[in-house]
Amino acid sequence: xxxxxxxxxxxxxxxxxxxxxxxxxxxxxxxxxxxxxxxxxxxxxxxxxxxxxxxxxxxxxxxxxxxxxxxxxxxxxxxxxxxxxxxxxxxxxxxxxxxxxxxxxxxxxxxxxxxxxxxxxxxxxxxxxxxxxxxxxxxxxxxxxxxxxxxxxxxxxxxxxxxxxxxxxxxxxxxxxxxxxxxxxxxxxxxxxxxxxxxxxxxxxxxxxxxxxxxxxxxxxxxxxxxxxxxxxxxxxxxxxxxxxxxxxxxxxxxxxxxxxxxxxxxxxxxxxxxxxxxxxxxxxxxxxxxxxxxxxxxxxxxxxxxxxxxxxxxxxxxxxxxxxxxxxxxxxxxxxxxxxxxxxxxxxxxxxxxxxxxxxxxxxxxxxxxxxxxxxxxxxxxxxxxxxxxxxxxx
Amino acid sequence: xxxxxxxxxxxxxxxxxxxxxxxxxxxxxxxxxxxxxxxxxxxxxxxxxxxxxxxxxxxxxxxxxxxxxxxxxxxxxxxxxxxxxxxxxxxxxxxxxxxxxxxxxxxxxxxxxxxxxxxxxxxxxxxxxxxxxxxxxxxxxxxxxxxxxxxxxxxxxxxxxxxxxxxxxxxxxxxxxxxxxxxxxxxxxxxxxxxxxxxxxxxxxxxxxxxxxxxxxxxxxxxxxxxxxxxxxxxxxxxxxxxxxxxxxxxxxxxxxxxxxxxxxxxxxxxxxxxxxxxxxxxxxxxxxxxxxxxxxxxxxxxxxxxxxxxxxxxxxxxxxxxxxxxxxxxxxxxxxxxxxxxxxxxxxxxxxxxxxxxxxxxxxxx
Numbered sequence: 001x002x003x004x005x006x007x008x009x010x011x012x013x014x015x016x017x018x019x020x021x022x023x024x025x026x027x028x029x030x031x032x033x034x035x036x037x038x039x040x041x042x043x044x045x046x047x048x049x050x051x052x053x054x055x056x057x058x059x060x061x062x063x064x065x066x067x068x069x070x071x072x073x074x075x076x077x078x079x080x081x082x083x084x085x086x087x088x089x090x091x092x093x094x095x096x097x098x099x100x101x102x103x104x105x106x107x108x109x110x111x112x113x114x115x116x117x118x119x120x121x122x123x124x125x126x127x128x129x130x131x132x133x134x135x136x137x138x139x140x141x142x143x144x145x146x147x148x149x150x151x152x153x154x155x156x157x158x159x160x161x162x163x164x165x166x167x168x169x170x171x172x173x174x175x176x177x178x179x180x181x182x183x184x185x186x187x188x189x190x191x192x193x194x195x196x197x198x199x200x201x202x203x204x205x206x207x208x209x210x211x212x213x214x215x216x217x218x219x220x221x222x223x224x225x226x227x228x229x230x231x232x233x234x235x236x237x238x239x240x241x242x243x244x245x246x247x248x249x250x251x252x253x254x255x256x257x258x259x260x261x262x263x264x265x266x267x268x269x270x271x272x273x274x275x276x277x278x279x280x281x282x283x284x285x286x287x288x289x290x291x292x293x294x295x296x297x298x299x300x301x302x303x304x305x306x307x308x309x310x311x312x313x314x315x316x317x318x319x320x321x322x323x324x325x326x327x328x329x330x331x332x333x334x335x336x337x338x339x340x341x342x343x344x345x346x347x348x349x350x351x352x353x354x355x356x357x358x359x360x361x362x363x364x365x366x367x368x369x370x371x372x373x374x375x376x377x378x379x380x381x382x383x384x385x386x387x388x389x390x391x392x393x394x395x396x
Numbered sequence: 397x398x399x400x401x402x403x404x405x406x407x408x409x410x411x412x413x414x415x416x417x418x419x420x421x422x423x424x425x426x427x428x429x430x431x432x433x434x435x436x437x438x439x440x441x442x443x444x445x446x447x448x449x450x451x452x453x454x455x456x457x458x459x460x461x462x463x464x465x466x467x468x469x470x471x472x473x474x475x476x477x478x479x480x481x482x483x484x485x486x487x488x489x490x491x492x493x494x495x496x497x498x499x500x501x502x503x504x505x506x507x508x509x510x511x512x513x514x515x516x517x518x519x520x521x522x523x524x525x526x527x528x529x530x531x532x533x534x535x536x537x538x539x540x541x542x543x544x545x546x547x548x549x550x551x552x553x554x555x556x557x558x559x560x561x562x563x564x565x566x567x568x569x570x571x572x573x574x575x576x577x578x579x580x581x582x583x584x585x586x587x588x589x590x591x592x593x594x595x596x597x598x599x600x601x602x603x604x605x606x607x608x609x610x611x612x613x614x615x616x617x618x619x620x621x622x623x624x625x626x627x628x629x630x631x632x633x634x635x636x637x638x639x640x641x642x643x644x645x646x647x648x649x650x651x652x653x654x655x656x657x658x659x660x661x662x663x664x665x666x667x668x669x670x671x672x673x674x675x676x677x678x679x680x681x682x683x684x685x686x687x688x689x690x691x692x693x694x695x696x697x698x699x700x701x702x703x704x705x706x707x708x709x710x711x712x713x714x715x716x717x718x719x720x721x722x723x724x725x726x727x728x729x730x731x732x733x734x735x736x737x738x739x740x741x742x743x744x745x746x747x748x749x750x751x752x753x754x755x756x757x758x759x760x761x762x763x
Contacts, residue, residue, distance in 0.1 A: 029586040036590065043617045050616045121430045122423035123437050137742035138735045139697040142711055146735070149718070150727045334602035341704055352608055362612040370601045370609070377600035 091347035105272035110279025148266035175247035184241035191234035263344035286321035486553020553708035573642025598640035649684035689749035
């Protein structure tokens with residue numbers, strides 16, 4: 001309104017309500033809520049009619065029913081007489097198992113390859129670069145198939161197993177000797193607990209003393225000595241209360257020891273090699289992000305190369321590395337759901353696959369499965385945000 | 397007494413620090429540890445690469461039409477060449493292959509024009525690729541109009557299906573991603589929380605569960621009269637999933653635009669949509685291209701998951717061919733072929749995105 005713009009004249013009328021940003025925002029939000037609620041209502045209504053038409057029951061009562069199928073690998077006691085609720089737990093534990101193992105392996109591969117990528121040795125650098133560029137540009141599912149169908153399924157039968165000492169590899173999986181704990185092993189467990197506590201106390205004491213006097217104590221070596229020495233001592237004192245159960249060929253298969261099924265091996269290889277390539281790139285960029293002046297300043301202060309790396313470069317690189325590293329860990333956990341393609345009994349495979357087929361209760365099952373992954377993602381990212389805030393550069 | 401008052405000529409550097417020997421000494425054999433590492437690596441490479449090359453090239457068989465042609469003991473590429481049509485076009489009728497070929501060609505030309513730096517009117521070409529090309533592709537592939545024979549989607553497969561899934565996924569998720577990103581940065585609490593929840597939910601779950609949801613639950617959510625075919629369900633799932641990732645990329649781009657740009661647009665009295673459409677998004681989209689290419693790479697690899705819900709993309713069709721009794725035992729050849737196909741696409745795209753990043757990074761960085 002031009003009259004409003006005259007100098008010295010206060011705007012006489014209030015703007016029309018559709019020109020008032022606050023009111024418009026309110027209107028817009030009310031409309032949005034109505035649309036979303038209406039849309040969800042439409043979906044729910046359709047779902048209810050469709051379910052009724054197809055005669056599918058709703059609700060979570062199916063979790064108490066007997067499942068009636070066996071699972072290849074289970075960390076808790078399970079057979080076909082257990083309930084679908086137990087199936088869910090078994091699947092979840094298997095997902096967590098392969099994710100945890102995968103994260104450890106991928107971190108190892110990633111850090112070694114990331115450092116190797118920056119090596120002064122031309123050949124090592126090129127080999128690491130080739131590894132990174134090859135494996136992160138090939139779909140994970142294909143890599144899982146490759147390890148499972150082309151490598152592990154092509155291994156010889158149990159009678160012609162490949163031997164590594166007392167471990168055997170064949171088409172049925174990897175057979176390893178397993179530890180058998182006898183009475184008196186409790187002493188060793190207690191010793192491990194004491195050793196961990198002692199290391200924590202030692203680290204705190206060292207930090208305090210260094211802050212006060214500037215003197216350093218060789219914490220690393222002492223800690224390692226305590227961590228390994230004390231349990232070993234307890235082990236010997238208790239009269240070596242542990243033996244190994246070796247796998248042995250009996251008839252057509254191996255008995256004794258522990259078995260790692262080929263599905264787990266294939267999934268583990270594929271996940272850790274694929275994610276390792278991404279982690280290697282993260283590690284490389286993290287180390288490169290540390291300003292060269294930092295290294296030079298450290299050597300000007302007279303720090304030896306090892307200490308420069310440990311006290312100056314790595315702490316600063318970690319600040320850059322950790323956020324993307326966590327998202328890679330989450331990716332790995334989510335990607336472990338590809339297990340269903342080769343029949344490793346993870347959550348998606350046994351719950352969203354078999355249980356869904358048997359009960360037909362798609363909505364509840366898919367909702368529960370998604371909720372599990374969402375919960376894992378959200379809790380890890382909350383933890384990470386907290387950590388990030390603690391680690392963030394305090395700028396003045 | 398003889399005094400040399402002339403400057404002596406410079407001696408050449410020691411032979412061990414220049415040329416091939418010098419390079420070897422600094423890059424491969426600088427310390428005993430590195431020497432050991434180099435030798436071990438060389439040995440490992442020799443042991444693995446030589447037989448691999450022998451298998452893949454020297455002893456390989458390339459031409460023929462049945463497994464009898466594979467006699468040399470190396471790789472049997474006949475398996476690939478004999479079935480190449482199926483791997484490229486799926487079960488698309490042979491007489492209609494020209495339609496797919498036309499699209500392949502158009503795609504190559506458009507992408508080429510967009511990637512080449514000196515192309516004039518890039519904006520128009522990009523708009524054509526994103527808006528008109530998908531429409532042309534739809535009519536050409538589906539058929540049923542303009543005198544073209546109708547081809548049902550269950551006959552689609554192979555590389556063509558992979559490209560359809562990836563391209564539709566990225567093109568359809570772009571507008572949703574923009575809206576979600578704007579919503580997440582909005583000052584309206586309801587809009588903001590809705591968009592945030594939407595994005596975080598899709599980003600927090602694996603694509604497999606989304607595909608399962610799309611294939612099992614979607615038919616339950618619409619009234620029984622509407623029929624979704626399998627491909628459409630997969631596309632809806634992929635688009636929902638991808639738009640969350642796209643939104644985060646776009647949000648990153650929006651945050652990188654200096655605050656002054658927003659304030660200047662406000663000062664000029666532009667409305668919200670004009671401010672975004674004319675000032676912010678054109679700048680933001682440009683710096684987002686590397687990020688978009690990176691999500692495209694991830695999506696391209698992830699399309700292989702559709703085999704779990706029964707679609708025959710490149711990986712699935714090769715996997716199915718491996719089960720053919722006539723060609724049993726050639727899984728390595730099959731996987732190597734698929735891996736190579738995916739790798740060429742993904743590596744090419746990642747190189748392009750790195751190139752763009754370097755070009756856009758005009759030197760304010762720490763180094």
